[in-house]
Amino acid sequence: MDERREALEAGSRWKRWLVAGPPTAFLLAFFLVPAIIVVVASFREPGEFGGLVPLAAGAAAFSAEAYRFVLGDIVYAEIFAASFAVAAVTTVACVALAYPLAWLIARSPRRRRDLLVLLVILPFASNFLVRIYAWIMLLGPANLLYTPFAVIAGMVYVHLPFMVLPLYTNLEKHDPALLEAAQDLGAGAWTRFWRVTFPLSLPGIWSGSALVFIPVLGMFAVPELLGGTGDVLIGNLIKEQFLDNRDWPLGSALSIGLTLAVLALAGLAAALSRRGLKGTGAVS
Amino acid sequence: MRRRAQWLLWGASLAVYAFLYVPLAVVVIFSFNDSLLNAEWVGFTLSWYRKLLADEEMLAAAGNSLAIAMLSSALATVLGAMAGIAMQRWRLPWLPLLVLTPVAMPEILLGVSLLLFFRQVLDLTLGFFSILAAHVTFSIGFVAVIVRARLAGMDEGLFEAARDLGATPWMTFRRVTFPLILPALVAGFLMSFTLSIDDFVITFFVAGVGVSTLPLQIYSMIKVAVTPEVNAVSTLLMALTLTMVLAATRLAPDILRRGR
Secondary structure, three states, X not given: OHHHHHHHHHHHHHHHHHHHHHHHHHHHHHHHHHHHHHHHHHOEOXXXXXXXXXXXXHHHHEOOHHHHHHHHOHHHHHHHHHHHHHHHHHHHHHHHHHHHHHHHHHHOOHHHHHHHHHHHHHHHHOOHHHHHHHHHHHHOOOOOOOOHHHHHHHHHHHXXXXXXXXXXXXXXXXXXXXXXXXXXOOOOHHHHHHHHHHHHHHHHHHHHHHHHHHHHHOOOHHHHHHOOOOOOOHHHHHHHHHHHXXXXXXXXXXXXXXXXXXXXXXXXXXXXXXXXXXXXXXXX | OHHHHHHHHHHHHHHHHHHHHHHHHHHHXXXXXXXXXOXXXXXXXXXXXXXXXXXXXXHHHHHHHHHHHHHHHHHHHHHHHHHHHHHHXXXXXXXXXXXXXXXXXXXXXXXXXXXXXXXXHOOOOOOHHHHHHXXXXXXXXXXXXXXXXXXXXXXXXXXXXXXXXXXXXXXXXXXXXXXXXXXXXXXXXXXXXXXXXXXXXXXXXXXXXXXXXXXXXXXXXXXXXXXXXXXXHHHHHHHHHHHHHHHHHHHOXXXXXXXO
């Protein structure tokens, strides 16, 4: 009996690698290794004509110059701060726009919900650049193009569905009995919203915020196409180092900075929505 | 009181739906406008589409986009299905991390890391292969999630029954698992196809100079000027991806109920 069990387990281990192996190998090669290379490249010396100083140069190929440069110049801190500000404004605007929509969908009859959700996703199926281009067309004649407003409008437009969907999934699970109880206890519509619905929806808001805030931080196309010369975010800085100035160590160091920011934010969002879960009981 | 709140909710929601649709409608409408200036409606024409079909560069880019989308989504469907099955069946802790991180992080990070990898480590000339590999990398996660969702809704007993009846693992896969996950595979394929044909950011970093795709072509056009030709190519691309997404949501309705 034991022998058979062992044979079965050995067989399943072999099978496991047969199934999990190929995608694992592919992603190790094209995701993990490149990610490690960014870390290594951030500690290298830039080559004279782009790229990096060859490893053959020995110790001269390595330095922490890129980090010293980023930390030594206040401009970089300012651009990181500006990116966080744009991401924050975008996220708040997304919450404001997504809330009525998510609420409407959650309170619609079941068979209408899928259609209403689909209507949120469909514009999202059009190309990212087409959606930016639409705002070039709209804002150009209004003389609003190449302004911070255009950047925010574009960012919100591109990311709105990421807020609507988690918020809707959350609101859908709310027990209507809670609102009825609040009403029976004499709470008005406004109070019912701020004291019952809104606190219960916080986990949805946190996970939506992670899905909006994080991609906005790394975006370069929206500020480049809709913003003015002053609207430079982390993404533009990274793109510039890799494709225009060809200072790859500096670009890598900035990418590491962005990665750290993203990891911190993702951790924060996860912690917040978990705490929301505990604090409010059953609803997720 | 209740009624007024209801009206307010509908009004606000309609405004947001308008915010989502009006900009795209403007793009589509002006692709049929008989004027070089995208400013006011002059009259109906198909000349921008005709001009598009005569644009050699654009046609070459469309060809590249289609070829890359076909190949990358075929590969991503196979690898993603394997990952999805493995994630559902064996709960390996590192696999979801490896599969889902490329999807969750800002695209620019994947773009620059692949650029460094291809140029600095493999010393590869950027082009068709680098774009293909990059697209497979970000599509695997989407397929895996769709396949896992499909398997999660299924009775484990089915697979046990097949085993008890003496089916080999391969036979169980071919006769039980595969038919059951087929809709998820088709949906995953369509999803990857759409992602690939639409991708701009990652492709932008790994494309090099020789090979262009539709989004890269659109980018270089809108950087220079706003012309109705861009509206025309945008409209066609929109029609294509719209069809794909509708087909995918038909086949795997649970996509609608997950974040993305």
